[in-house]
Amino acid sequence: MNAYTYAYRGGLIENRHKVSLAIVSPTGQLLAYSGNPHLAAHMRSSAKPFQAQALYLSGAVERFGITPAEVALTCASHDGMQQHIAIAANYLHKIGLDTSYLACGAHLPFDPASRKALQQAGQAPTALHNNCSGKHTGMMAAALAMGVEPRGYEQPEHPVQQLNLQTLRDLSSFSQIAYGVDGCSVPTFVLPLAPAARMFALLAQPEAALPKYREGLEAVFKAMRQHPDLVAGPQSIDTVLMEKIPHLVAKRGADGYYGMALRDTRWGHIGITIKIESGSNEAREPMVIRLLEELGLLSPEVELEWRRPLIRNVRKLEVGHLEARLELCWA
Structure with missing residues (x-):
């Protein structure tokens, strides 16, 4: 069974984006798929809900009084709006650090209005504007709670990254996890789609996970559901879908990755991972x-x-559109 997103221009197909996806139960059973459900892919930012488990495993939530809003920002690829920057700044201050500790780098806000406002004010973006600033702050909070040096937290050998690696191994039941370097300089983990989808299924049904992960998985699910506007932004797909679909947690990743946790479907609690193989x-x-x-x-x-979605040229003229076609194979 195949899935493609086609790009049309002038009524004809210009590009074909092959898609692989997996739908999995909390036990790891492959329920349905399209393309190659065993395709190894970098999870990129879709791994953030699981990297956020370090807040609970380390005791950082209790030590620093980390709120659900700050947990949601830890899981976020935020759009750099004022509310995101304010929470990120307060979160960093709460753990006693400043922006010099952030290893994520700076980029302009994803949100067009926020980007324009920053440019019109003649201000340069800071590391707080980075869409991953919440995740990085969470990693440093975990380091402090573990009693280890926060600087260097982005390095694979750092105890926080080793904890993240073990978390993904436990939740996916896949031990041979490779990694690269993400856009924000922390490790990005590589898993086949089906084991990665199992992690999202456990996010939907924490009681099926190992006991030490249950509290954190439930708290992350609730925080993302409670604060979808902090997970991305009001014009971004993650936020909009979580506002429109009950019992859904959605998390985009760079280069065509997507993960979802869904409760109470006709198939029970499920996890889904999607990879656009072209990276679009x-x-x-x-x-x-x-x-x-x-x-x-x-x-x-x-x-x-x-x-x-429409494809427009530099004059904003409509010249084509994108359209997805999907065939699912049910196991």
């Missing part, structure tokens, strides 16, 4: 929408810009 984020969004419609979790009548 533009091709990813239509496939996410198409899959949710295929599963009966999203009505085709709900208006969403990502269902059939």
